Amino acid sequence: MRFVRLGCLALLASLSFAAQAKMVHRSVEWTLDGTHFKSVLVYDDASSAKRPGLVMVPNWYGVNDAAIQKADMIAGKDYVILLTDMYGENVRPHPGHADEAQAAIKPLYGDRVLMRKRINAALAQLKAQAGSAPIDTAKLAAIGFCFGGTAVLDLARSGADIDAVVSFHGGLTTDDAALAKNIKARVLVMNGADDKGTMPDADKFMDEMRASPADWQFVVLGNAVHCFTEVGENSPGCKYDARAAARSYRLMHDWLHAAFTDTP
Secondary structure (H helix, E strand, O other): HHHHHHHHHHHHHHHHHHHOOEEEEEEEEEEEEOOEEEEEEEOOOOOOOOEEEEEEEEOOOOOOOHHHHHHHEEEEEEEEEOOOOOOOOOOOOOOOOOHHHHHHHHHHHHOOHHHHHHOOOOHHHHHHHHOOOOEEEEEEEEEEEOOOHHHHHHHHHOOOOOEEEEOOOOOOOOOOOOOOOOOOOEEEEEEEEEOOOOHHHHHHHHHHHHHOOOOEEEEOOOOOOOOOOOOOEOOEEOOOOHHHHHHHHHOOOOOOOHHHHOOO
16 A cells, blocks of 8 residues: 555656646847847746757747747747747737738848848847756757748858758748858758749759758648648638648658757
8 A cells, every 4th residue: 555655646746747847938038230029938847858949930920829839839848949039029910910911021031131130140049048948059950930931041041050940831032042052951841832922933942952062851742832830821822731731840850850860
């Protein structure tokens, strides 16, 4: 009976610890060129074990509740994620208001130097959190969705010293294809075969990658259009696809694992 009681106590203790563990959502703020940014650091505090750090740039609606939920899902117990504000804290497009989102991304697509400066600042902020969050600074990467995919590809083009970037249904264009020679990261890009917004640029993107030193892969997901990871999207050209989303997340995890462990 004594062993049974001890076992029960151990079980209760473990359940109590599990109940206390939670996803941390901590504000991370900085100012760059007079603009104040407000991002969110996301990780599971069930363990203090260090884990890879990811800069995550959401779709064009930016940092909002849906983006935080997606960051929670991806982070799990595997990563610490900096959900990155690319616009500044006073620019928060309302979900479903494409006109507001279009206005928010326009200055960054119009000035890719500015985009690269802001995404590199976010990477620096992620590294700076290592003193207070369980980040292994030897294992860093960036992931992005739609507009965010464009942003993380520009991070790679800037020559950032990170292990990998992963773009989901992101824009493939660049202001300077020659920048690809700077890429140090392993590059995984996943787009829907029927994405009429990004796929017309696929050939130019692949030519850019061929001329780079990058270890890269371009994956075309059949029967998928734009927004295939964006839960709730259901228009003809921007539609969530559970199958494509699941496949792309599995590919992401495999790609990041290989990059962090330096394996093929």
